[in-house]
Amino acid sequence: MKFRIPKQHKPTRERIDIKLEASLPAALDEYCRYLESDRDYVVSTVLELVMKKDKDFAAWLERRDGTATHSVGGTA
Numbered sequence: 001m002k003f004r005i006p007k008q009h010k011p012t013r014e015r016i017d018i019k020l021e022a023s024l025p026a027a028l029d030e031y032c033r034y035l036e037s038d039r040d041y042v043v044s045t046v047l048e049l050v051m052k053k054d055k056d057f058a059a060w061l062e063r064r065d066g067t068a069t070h071s072v073g074g075t076a
Helices: 024-035 039-053 055-065
Strands: none
Touching: 024 039, 039 055
16 A cells, blocks of 8 residues: 655644654654655644544544534644
């Protein structure tokens, strides 16, 4: 399966701090170099893709919010 996230655009951002498993930062940096994009963009896009594809999460949001119009992210 060939998979690639699209090139970066510059949305408004909110700062968060996270801790990653020790092996991930180096791999993340390599993936960023490959995509010619920064960490913020890559992490945001991966999270958006995962949340958009997760049907159980979408169903949970719908049950919680009582509507199917809730949207996650907006770049992918």
